[in-house]
Amino acid sequence: MSGSTQTSTALVTGASSGIGAVYAERLAGRGHDLILVARDRQRLEALAADLQARHGVNVEVLSADLAQAADLTRVEQRLRDDQRISVLVNNAGIAMHGTLAEATAAQIDSLVALNIVAVTRLAAAAAAQFGAAGRGTIINLASVVALAPEMFNAVYSASKAYVLSLTQTLQGELKNKGVQVQAVLPGVTRTEIWERSGLDVAQIDPQMVMDVGEMVDAALSGLDSQELVTIPSLPDAADWQVYIKARDALGPNLSRNSAASRYK
Template identity: 60%
Template sequence: MTQTHTHTHGAALVTGASAGIGATYADRLAKRGHDLILVARDAARLEELATRLRAETGVNVEVFRADLTDPADLTGLEDRLAQDSTIDLVVNNAGAALFGGFLEHGPEQIENLIRLNVVAVTRLANAAAKAFNARSRGTLINVGSVVGLLPEYRSVVYGATKAFVLYLTQGLNEEIGGAGVTFQVVLPGATRTEIWERSGRDPSTLDPDRTMDVDELVDAALAGLDKGELVTIPSLPDPADWDAFQATRLKMAPNLSKAHPAVRYGVRVPVDT
């Protein structure tokens, strides 16, 4: 039975919406009353999801087929963000992983991952931020990963792209956050989605005690958004741990750029006469 919503929200644009985290965001946002623009490469899967969400929620759902590693497709989506004033929420979710050791990766694999996880994410963030800032209204959610905090996981390129997404979001918030424009970066841990199979990893090898269900992940991420969190780590029990991490980082700030090296390096410093 179709439910009729009074649309108090604008439209939400979700990338990587055909499966996994993106499809779950689409489901939850439709149930919150957002009209949707679903973006992914697989138009057939998008249409299937769109048909279900229209029937279940009564919202308007548009399918926007795009390969975000294709310059023309990316430009088309940027144009849509610039021109469509109904869009007030963007979930910048499309991404891929690259497992195996750094020495095993070829240059094309590395470049393709960076094109999707860094270039496309940044350009869409730029287009969304410009549009939202001009209207003093909008929310941008970037999907990162806890791997970006942990080089010890040895996922060199993937982790580096996700560290970039964290910095990008924090930097955007410093520059234009507030005054109606909201930013959030979500840092999932291991999550049960198709990303494992697509990246050549057997999902049955995952530790069930350390792998989150995608529905729980997105529900927690949206709860974090509702709480006003800039950085949401769904599995972290005590937010004081993140606050302590931030405080330690900021404690170093006054000493990160000075006129002379630290005394511990033994570099001879000229003495003013």
């Protein structure tokens, strides 16, 4: 998708505000037609009208709650069937404030349904359609807490670690099929997700909070550079490679026919 101006369609979830809305605006600026997915139809329609007027692209509104089985199936089927779609921005998600012990079953189920189940189902649908067509881009929004889970809530952090792992695995499965895959790991980004989770971003050190436009622009720059994992605030990409090399060094000893001598 690097610098692409060809007409193709991008499906963006969680598109009514925040990161998703900015992705929609940037992709429209690159010439992509759009399918905007979120629960709030009114906000989606206002965004669609604005993007059509400013960028001259076709924008369709698909109102859906991806935590609900019927709505998820509808969007999933659209991804599988619509050959015009060549970009998926898997952005819809929720956060949760507080400890795991304090979380209600409903809160846990809701977060897992959106951050894990919906992300996986849509990625699978896109992988099937894009892989068969020999082209396409899947962008999965994770978080830096995938690498530093102690920074935040247990369920949210674990869900984003899952998204990172899913993306890395997908890249291995799709690398010979012409499909580009990217995991984006933002730090704290100034969006509505924090208010909804009960966390006041104003209480966080301003040096740790990035504006959403800057975050998405960095993520798209990483996509253009063919990065599998993009951490918008990381100054030196070599630091990520050091992390990967340290992980790879564990490889020969992760599965052996006997326990390590230190356990005997």
